[in-house]
Amino acid sequence: MNKFPIRCFTCGKIIGHLYREYEYRVNKGEDRGKIMDDLGLNRYCCRRHFLAFEGVEDRSILINEYVTEEVK
Numbered sequence: 001m002n003k004f005p006i007r008c009f010t011c012g013k014i015i016g017h018l019y020r021e022y023e024y025r026v027n028k029g030e031d032r033g034k035i036m037d038d039l040g041l042n043r044y045c046c047r048r049h050f051l052a053f054e055g056v057e058d059r060s061i062l063i064n065e066y067v068t069e070e071v072k
């Protein structure tokens with residue numbers, strides 16, 4: 001199993017310390033998009049790491065997040 005990256009490869013934001021909270025809240029059934037918003041993960045490049053690491057196969061989550069960001 002891969003180790004979660006300390007930094008976002010794309011923008012360099014430090015994200016490694018956020019994964020534990022993310023995982024905890026996902027297990028409680030919270031919405032992934034909302035969790036990432038709360039953690040300050042506004043960029044698509046950073047959010048992608050969380051979804052990919054968790055093994056989320058649903059591409060529609062990624063697409064929806066991307067569209068949402070473009071609209072802002």
Ligand SMILES: [Zn+2]
Binds near residue numbers: 010012013043046
């Ligand atoms: Zn990033």
